[in-house]
Amino acid sequence: LLTLAIETSCDETSAAVVRNGREVLSNIIYSQIDLHKLYGGVVPEIASRNHVEKISGVIDEALRAAGCTFEEVDQIATTYGPGLVGALLVGLSTAKALAFSLGKPLIPVNHIEGHVAANYIAHPDLEPPFVALIVSGGHTHLVKVVDYGHYEILGKTRDDAAGEAYDKVARALGIGYPGGPQIDRLARLGNRTAIPFTRTYLDQDSLDFSFSGLKSAVLSYLNQMKMKGEPIVIEDVAASFQEAVVDVLTDKAVAAALRSQVKTLVLAGGVAANSRLREVLDLKTKANGLRMLYPPIELCTDNAAMIGCAGYYAYKNGHIADMTLNAVPNLTLDLPAF
Ligand code: ATP
Numbered sequence: 001l002l003t004l005a006i007e008t009s010c011d012e013t014s015a016a017v018v019r020n021g022r023e024v025l026s027n028i029i030y031s032q033i034d035l036h037k038l039y040g041g042v043v044p045e046i047a048s049r050n051h052v053e054k055i056s057g058v059i060d061e062a063l064r065a066a067g068c069t070f071e072e073v074d075q076i077a078t079t080y081g082p083g084l085v086g087a088l089l090v091g092l093s094t095a096k097a098l099a100f101s102l103g104k105p106l107i108p109v110n111h112i113e114g115h116v117a118a119n120y121i122a123h124p125d126l127e128p129p130f131v132a133l134i135v136s137g138g139h140t141h142l143v144k145v146v147d148y149g150h151y152e153i154l155g156k157t158r159d160d161a162a163g164e165a166y167d168k169v170a171r172a173l174g175i176g177y178p179g180g181p182q183i184d185r186l187a188r189l190g191n192r193t194a195i196p197f198t199r200t201y202l203d204q205d206s207l208d209f210s211f212s213g214l215k216s217a218v219l220s221y222l223n224q225m226k227m228k229g230e231p232i233v234i235e236d237v238a239a240s241f242q243e244a245v246v247d248v249l250t251d252k253a254v255a256a257a258l259r260s261q262v263k264t265l266v267l268a269g270g271v272a273a274n275s276r277l278r279e280v281l282d283l284k285t286k287a288n289g290l291r292m293l294y295p296p297i298e299l300c301t302d303n304a305a306m307i308g309c310a311g312y313y314a315y316k317n318g319h320i321a322d323m324t325l326n327a328v329p330n331l332t333l334d335l336p337a338f
């Protein structure tokens with residue numbers, strides 16, 4: 001079964017061809033990062049307009065790279081939420097037009113489910129149940145994946161997402177957008193114990209997160225140093241901030257896996273690319289007898305291959321949309337997928 005998948009929820013225009021869920025025949029990603037860098041973050045209107053310009057070419061390229069034609073594709077999968085409404089609508093409308101004109105099923109995919117599914121591509125033997133730590137630009141979730149398409153949310157952020165905290169701290173440090181990769185790189189040169197930023201664990205036993213306090217602590221540290229006229233070592237700030245994020249994420253993720261009595265913990269979303277997060281999770285999961293999995297970097301951030309994979313399982317679960325399918329900017333994982 002061949003799935004043509006389309007992803008335009010934020011600032012990547014992407015199309016992929018995936019065979020039977022886990023075999024990626026092509027995965028074309030056009031990133032708009034350079035356009036948004038100028039503004040220090042994603043500008044929704046620019047994102048939508050750029051998706052419109054790029055989507056047809058990206059789809060053609062995905063088919064060419066996979067060596068197949070529109071007629072050979074069995075179904076069209078598309079992200080319909082969560083994300084920026086204008087950006088989502090570009091991929092969604094394109095998918096609807098293709099499904100309608102080709103007479104093929106239209107499969108609605110939750111973007112966050114896609115991030116989790118990136119692990120199915122990377123690890124052919126991975127099967128539910130497992131616990132997923134989903135850390136992306138807009139989400140921070142601990143989820144028990146009970147079965148394909150069946151999720152129990154164990155915890156989530158009460159304010160900022162982890163990636164959002166990275167991006168905001170990076171902006172305050174003046175190191176550009178997106179901040180995650182920059183902080184990751186700088187942190188390797190810094191001292192992780194230089195500044196004791198507080199770790200927010202919330203109530204005992206809570207698997208929820210909060211990152212806005214940490215973000216404010218970094219901002220106020222930077223202000224204080226400036227007022228005192230003392231030098232700021234940005235490598236140390238990056239390393240100390242990152243260590244605070246990673247400590248809390250990894251402690252709660254391991255606790256969630258143990259409490260859920262699963263043997264496997266998977267990491268998903270853009271922040272899953274973070275080298276220190278992977279390193280500490282490896283250590284803590286090993287110490288607790290858990291198997292730790294994460295996708296390769298190119299499948300961590302937004303891409304259509306992960307949507308094609310999730311779309312395959314959505315189809316198997318009977319999730320087929322009609323032409324009334326609309327974008328759902330605040331779609332969540334625990335609502336019935338469709
Ligand atoms: P969502 O998936 O929640 O809708 P999104 O699609 O914008 O949001 P992703 O593309 O999954 O988010 O991830 C982008 C985020 O990942 C950004 O916040 C970016 O800073 C962060 N990120 C990317 N690489 C790294 C890294 N090496 N370390 C930390 N964060 C990173």
Ligand code: MG
Pocket residue numbers: 010011012301302
């Ligand atoms: Mg992006």
Ligand code: FE
Pocket residue numbers: 111115136137269270301302
């Ligand atoms: Fe994403």
